[in-house]
Amino acid sequence: MRDFIIKRLQNSIIKLERVGVKLRKIEKDIIMQAGLLLSEALREISYPNIPGHELEHSFRVFELAIYIWWHERKGDFRKIVFSALFHDIMRGKENHAFYSAKFTREFLKNKNFDDIADDVARIINEHSYSAKLKPSSFESAILQDVDRLDALGAIGIARVFAYGGHLKRQLYNPEDPTKGESLGHFFEKILKLPKLMNTETGKKLALKRVKVILEFIRQFFRELNLLE
Numbered sequence: 001m002r003d004f005i006i007k008r009l010q011n012s013i014i015k016l017e018r019v020g021v022k023l024r025k026i027e028k029d030i031i032m033q034a035g036l037l038l039s040e041a042l043r044e045i046s047y048p049n050i051p052g053h054e055l056e057h058s059f060r061v062f063e064l065a066i067y068i069w070w071h072e073r074k075g076d077f078r079k080i081v082f083s084a085l086f087h088d089i090m091r092g093k094e095n096h097a098f099y100s101a102k103f104t105r106e107f108l109k110n111k112n113f114d115d116i117a118d119d120v121a122r123i124i125n126e127h128s129y130s131a132k133l134k135p136s137s138f139e140s141a142i143l144q145d146v147d148r149l150d151a152l153g154a155i156g157i158a159r160v161f162a163y164g165g166h167l168k169r170q171l172y173n174p175e176d177p178t179k180g181e182s183l184g185h186f187f188e189k190i191l192k193l194p195k196l197m198n199t200e201t202g203k204k205l206a207l208k209r210v211k212v213i214l215e216f217i218r219q220f221f222r223e224l225n226l227l228e
């Protein structure tokens with residue numbers, strides 16, 4: 001797991017640099033340190049393997065978080081990196097934001113990261129969509145945005161159907177495709193996400209990604225209605 005995470009994060013750095021995010025050595029060191037700690041945490045507990053919410057979701061969230069941090073020129077880098085990588089570590093539990101925050105706070109305190117443990121835990125706790133908490137810091141605003149961005153765009157579409165399959169949902173409700181099952185989830189939650197963005201960069205990315213979803217839904221209904 002350790003080697004896998006380190007390689008995966010090196011890959012993240014390459015991707016970020018390719019899109020213009022310039023990271024200094026000190027920031028790359030923080031990323032690797034967080035990766036090592038994540039691999040240690042995953043020796044204590046196993047990451048829940050829920051379709052659409054796999055560990056890869058946390059890596060994407062982490063990459064988007066750094067992307068927004070770079071464009072906004074604001075926020076504590078360490079807190080952003082740690083909160084992104086650990087935010088769903090207890091995804092298998094109900095009220096997972098609370099339990100991911102609790103686990104991360106205790107884990108970081110045990111590893112002598114007392115200076116950021118409480119703040120990282122607060123950021124993680126506030127990412128919950130259902131709790132509808134207002135972000136109490138800019139780092140928290142970023143985590144909310146990036147977690148929601150990963151539910152939009154082509155990846156967001158893939159996640160809705162992967163998770164829907166996991167919950168044994170049908171592709172759509174034949175009585176009313178806008179309600180319930182997998183397709184209904186776009187109307188009930190996903191299409192509302194762009195309005196909830198906190199940061200300017202988040203808003204910009206969300207608008208682009210929601211267009212992909214709208215086009216997908218339009219075509220879905222065309223096919224349902226035997227139109228080309």
Ligand SMILES: [Fe+2]
Pocket residue numbers: 087088096097127128147
């Ligand atoms: Fe979450």
Ligand SMILES: [Fe+2]
Pocket residue numbers: 057061087088147
């Ligand atoms: Fe998440």
